[in-house]
Amino acid sequence: MMTPGMLRTELERILESSVRSIWGEIIPDDFHADVSGSDNLEFGDISCQAAMRLAGIVKDNPRSIAGRIAETLTDSIEEISSVSIDGPGFINFTLSDDYLASAAFDLASRGLQPLLPDTGAGRNALVEFVSSNPTGPLTVGHCRQAVLGSTISNLLEASGWKVSREYYFNDTGRQMTLLGESLAARYLSAEGGEAAVPEGGYHGSYIIDWTADIRAERGTGLTWESDPDTFIHFAEEKAMQMIRSDLSLLGIEFDRYFAESELIPEAVTDAIDKLSSTTVEGRSLVYKDDSGKLWLRLTALGRPKDRVIIRDNGMYTYRMPDIAYHLDKFSRKYDLMVDIFGADHLDTSRDVTAALECLLGRKDVSEKLRVVIHQFVTLIKDGRRIKMSTRSGDFVTLRELINDAGSADVTKYLFLTRRAEAHMDFDLDLARKQSSENPVYYVQYAHARIAGILRTAGEACISLPDVFSSGISKLLEGEYERELMRLLESVPVNVAAAADAMEPHRLTEILAELATGFHRFYQHVRVVDTGSRDLSAARLMLCRACRCCISDLLGILGVDAPDRM
């Protein structure tokens, strides 16, 4: 079977060898004849710009170059019905009706996934995301990251990777102490005592809610002074419960929750040893200053500043366990590791990467570690920006966001219509108000319509063709059929590109195109017609192909594909 991706690869190979056979060694070794989709029907379906690039190299004008290349291509690929030279020197290919129909047939009978390139080939990938510390409920920002991470994971899985989803969290250190102390203060107040939430502590009302639970489960009479660990562990457990339940609202599950404490002390000590025994330009990568702090010499690695990794009180700073954690990931032999971080982690992430490159080799790290940084979300409510902070208790939770937006599906889809690295204004009022005209409903409606057609066809006892024959493509020669088939054929290629770039927002673009393509088709073409059963079956096949693409893609986004609306 020739998949759309294979067709393009084959076309590029033929173009390249044709170029080399005409011009020989003048052509540089790294020359690559790439093809891309034409955006205008009059320029065929696939186009190649190689001739324009070659103009400077072979000293000829692009149109004549294109002509010479095209001459050698005649009839070399049966999927191509015609080749033309247009504009300044584009070589444009028109796909044959048989091929387009067979591509749709493949989608209809097998679904999208088998047609995607098997990039992962069963290799292991680890995606780390959310990784919010257990100090409170997940917020809007985490929501964006959760949606991004889970979609990227799903996309990798669809491309043949075996994906583990991992959540890393800090369960030691000052933050957890502050959380426990905040709970202790609320607990004491609940018992009638006087206590203030500590400086820098957590003021969220959810902590007050926990006091009833801790009194029920652990009794009364506890004090922070005598039982700090009880408070800390109780709070941590409660917070993790909240987080898991928030994630379940989005339908997201992790394979592993990796606690920082698993790294302490051995893994962190090992990491420090490794750093200490590494020298750059004759100097050790770590050094101690007069006050006893241990510094990481990041300036030797091209970073702007050295950073403290152990404070004078002996506690690690954030970077140290994070380096150890990444070393642990590398030791688990993944072929690909993806970190998904908010913009606030940028500096740290670069420092960690620099340290890893030094310890493990630049090549290994740059090949295997991909960092996706997403910008923050600004919430707009009643026309005003909302400032958020977990500590002050002044934030909008993921749960509230989903309630306000109307559903988890709407929330997920809207987050994925923007590039990760773009700032995002999420207007709550608008999300809710527009919910009936939302892009997600537009796409889901297309799916529901197709499901309706399939039901009607079932009642009329019209079923899909079992095997592909060119008789089918003869029935699909109308402009709306061809337009839809052309679109369907490009889907696997475009999804593969989104996966390679790890840009899930492109999937919502593809979905919107598919929905538009289908709605147009639907408007102009009657599918179920008992008067011409063969034609109905052929058109039904297109509907089915469309449905497969839409439901598979919505599946990757984690959005429901309803059969009725």
Place this chain on the structure above:
RNA sequence: GCCCCCGUAGCUCAGCAGGAUAGAGCGGCGGUUUCCUAAACCGUAGGCCACACGUUCGAGUCGUGUCGGGGGCACCA
């Protein structure tokens, strides 16, 4: 102080490895239903792609700079 992101239609944003007439949704205006879901479709208005210079046969796309907007970073994580 250092760093990141953004500046494209009235609004919110796409524009995939620079390429052929700049796209979508929402909003505006005007149409379409004896027929598988009108949450749809069709038409129309609306843009010196912030600005300047540079690289190129060719720049919304790459580089440098300017202006404007958003945000982040500190031995908190």
